[in-house]
Amino acid sequence: MTIGILMAAGKSTRTNTTIPKQFHKICDRPILLYSLTTFERSQLVDLCLLMVPQEWKTTAEQMVGDFKKVKWVLPGGSTRHETSLIAIDFLRNLKPSLVVFHDAARPFLSLRLLETVIKEAKGFGAATAAIPVTDSVGYCEDGFLSSYASRESLYRIQTPQAFHYEIIDDALRKFQADDGTKPVFLLGKRVKIVEGDPYCFKITTSKDLELAHLLCRFFKEE
């Protein structure tokens, strides 16, 4: 069994909004429902677990009433790592073979990308969407460039990220990190890269939110 875990427990400190960005509406629909719809449409996903902030649990339960695969809505922790652990612990009795995490703040998830990540994780144990960095990259200090990093073979790690259940369970228990693949990497397991796409960007700033508005209005007119 494959379980989709939608990570929507963040508090959105960076978008300067009072409600978490994943609950914002674009085209009259809360952002988190977009990728949940992709999960719902995929024949490779059996059931979904939705992780939300404690105070949004009731609202979220109402929002997903029509989603047949969304079986559980749970309050997350205060960090991404904590939220992942809560989700993994909750699923233990179900014994899923595979779990696939996705950031709710990445609404434009294609079915193709979701399913490619799932297939690669089945074969390799762990897989993530990622996109090559084509800009030069540098570190900044007090508003000025302070050093450069190599962009050769550098990838921005996106989601979805899928794992054999035993691997992610073991990894999250042993290592903490802000990215879901890092504990698995630190455990010594390989993480397969699946080329993501630019639409699958994460809404972080208010500019990103504006871009998401544009895109969704466009897709709607198609």
Place this chain on the structure above:
Amino acid sequence: MTIGILMAAGKSTRTNTTIPKQFHKICDRPILLYSLTTFERSQLVDLCLLMVPQEWKTTAEQMVGDFKKVKWVLPGGSTRHETSLIAIDFLRNLKPSLVVFHDAARPFLSLRLLETVIKEAKGFGAATAAIPVTDSVGYCEDGFLSSYASRESLYRIQTPQAFHYEIIDDALRKFQADDGTKPVFLLGKRVKIVEGDPYCFKITTSKDLELAHLLCRFFKEE
């Protein structure tokens, strides 16, 4: 005097297209004309120099016939560094105080961003648009994640990039790099960061080209 230098001399090996991506049309208009229009509209830019591949010179000259500020169309070199040097050498007799480089493959350049970069460069000697990296980042080897980089204070360096003429002239002569700001940094000069925006992305892959199509069709309907 401030001269805008539009960098359109690249050969586009990564988009898998036969014509360079900056000459592709989105909404019936070659990509390079979009940012050139922003240059044309800015009261802070006096004249423009357009750098193109040798074999596109005649076509480019016809394209920019209606642009009052575009005074010169020149063939570039085989690398970004070479093209920058050709442009800087060509402008020597004109003695501009400031030059502002922009990648033609970044069509969605706002007037605000262009002018902020110019103003900061006037004050600090060098400035570039850059955008904070919000995804985790890692290096890839043979299709698998091979290490992680810190994303703390990490920026993707975009264009526009503006410089006092003497500084960039000196820097390009002494140091080679694939990014325009790096020679200036290596010269020991400070490069001010101006927060760019996600619209100002560089069209590199065919997916990027598709996203650019969507955005331009949307902006057109506004």
